[in-house]
Amino acid sequence: MTAHLDSGDQPPRPDVPRIDAGEPVTQAAHTGAPTSYDQLDDHELLRMHVAGNPDSFGFLVKRHRDRMWAVAIRTLGEPEEAADALQEAFISAFRRADSFRGDAKVTTWLHRIVVNACLDRIRRRQVRAADPLPEDEDRAAELAGPSEEDPAEVRERRLDVLNALKQINEDQRAALVLVDMEGYSIEEAAAILDCAPGTVKSRCARGRAKLLPLLRHWQTTRASDVPEESAAEAVGTE
């Protein structure tokens, strides 16, 4: 733990953004036969889209929408806003797919477009200033995802994090989601957020300090699930 005392920027996690999000089960279920679109990788689908195929981009969207929804809903907090941001992002990606550089991951490219669409909305919202978004409590259960898809504790934790994130300042939230949740480095996050690396660090630090009391019960629960990592009980460790 004390190693973190002198640690600088976190190295980018190699596993983020993820690319392994599969086709939703429903798609395969009613076709019966294996569809070859499923077997095409992201690059191939995007290449076909640029070449004029009318369907391949839709498959790309289906493949990655749950990942991108996670990014948008965490960053924006409100499902309406998240849905609008994703729509903008995917239309933008659809139209400028020919600007995609083949050496990058399609998910990295998509991810970046989604993040930018979310940040645009935050900036526009900040310009409008006194325009608080209405609470939409009815959506809470749905936000946690269909109950048949994930165990109750997964959905509960997801909701806890979403609700806690909603309670902190949106600049801090955006920085925290990028760095802690999406695994961007401080420098990458600074470039995306168009601010100094020190500002990103500061927003992350203050965001974590605010989130801590909101998620402490969540941490304690998880710590008891994983006894060897029971940080909450580890009093006075080096």
Added chain:
Amino acid sequence: MTESGLPTSEHLEHLDTDTIADLIENLLPAPEAHRAREHVKACPECQQTYDALVKLSEDLAEEGRADIPMPTDVAEHLDAVIVSESVLRASTVGVHSLAQIREEPRRHLPKLLGAAAGVVLIAAIGVGVVFATKDNANEGAASTDQNSPPADAVTITTNDLGPQIQQWLEHNPGAIMHGSAAEQACARTFASGRPNPNVRLVQPAKIDGKRATIIGLQGGSPRDIQVFAVTGCSEPGGVASPFYDTTVTLRNR
């Protein structure tokens, strides 16, 4: 509290959570960072907060790796928007209503389902509009034997496509597979992405003056055939790009 031998002033006040979070991010000036570090080492309570903040980052990272299923209504609307975008791109005339629907402010997500259906409907009308204009160019000129398609490209208009295919398939109970192997493979690739990938017909064609491929897929029932006219399959390594589709119902099955 003083068993560590540090000056008692280090223990007089606990660090607040902000300071500890700043310490973790190396944001404190050197002297303050040193004092804070010494305090955390000596104070179980602040060490606990320190550890909890580090753990919070780890937990957020773990949570961040999990996807969140997109709500069904949002997903359906998004699909419809992408379809409309595809139609818009494929069309040569502007379909302004699509853009209007997309920009329309939405008050409540539950309404999206209806909006999505609207987009799909207009998307279909959009295709109709586009090809209605192209249909004027080349009238008539169907093949001589109306009951079976020729092995090479048949000349036809989109107006005649549905009735003609109905006639062919009613007289040919098996699959009709014409065109080069590459053209048929292209058609099968196209078919594999559709809900009903069972290919009943591949036919090279010249439709409204342009080289195209007609693809017939088994519909939801054995009597229903989904017909697509696509470009792209006649070129080597090409990708099917549909510009017209219709459904015909066979009378003798």
